[in-house]
Amino acid sequence: MENQFGSRHPWTRRWLVVYTRPRWEKKVDRLLKTQDIKSYCPIRRVSNQWADRKKIVDLPLFSGYVFVWVSEREEYKVRQTLGVLNFIYYMGKPAVIRDSVIDKIENLISTHSDYEVINSQEINHGDRIRIKSGIFYNQEGTVIKVHGKTVLMVFDHLNCALVSNVPLADVMLNTAI
Known part of the structure; x- marks a missing residue:
């Protein structure tokens, strides 16, 4: 007032x-x-x-x-x-x-029970990330591209270069590197 x-x-x-x-x-x-x-x-x-x-x-x-x-x-x-x-x-x-x-x-x-605030500005091209849930739980990779609520990444510890779209909610920055 x-x-x-x-x-x-x-x-x-x-x-x-x-x-x-x-x-x-x-x-x-x-x-x-x-x-x-x-x-x-x-x-x-x-x-x-x-x-x-x-x-x-x-x-x-x-x-x-x-x-x-x-x-x-x-x-x-x-x-x-x-x-x-x-x-x-x-x-x-x-x-x-x-x-x-x-x-x-x-x-x-x-x-609602399924919600999360995702700041896509925290994850950028070239960042090392780790999957925190799902079939690739605990796998590491490198971000190729951030697109909306998904991350295009390459897994490099599976003895091959597997490229996958992963929901932003399922990844975290790998700060241990």
Whole structure:
């Protein structure tokens, strides 16, 4: 709510986005709530497979981000929270998320079970990737092309050059190389 001079009242709340330390999203969400700050860390349930077992785990829908419902006066308190790196900025000001966007995220999570945020900008031509599910589970390869939600890749550890289209959701960057 802006006044006649175009500035916001310091107690008006709005949704902002904070950037967290890696894998601290749920912890930051908890820490903010203990300070009576309304926060939202959308969670998705996924089945993780290891060599010896399979387990259902809760992962943040947006890696590295938590939404906060704060006033201008509460922003400092959020910045001082352990695990919060900073607000996400747009045009020099903290990026404001419309209430309707938060509502759509909440609705998606409550009505669907198969969803994932995929950032195709993270995977590029020439990257080494590993398959995280499916018939080629744990196989490594090199990205030839990213096309929409699929990756054209070559598997080079199968004693041949097998080229395949693999869904982005089924691959991860191989950081161990």
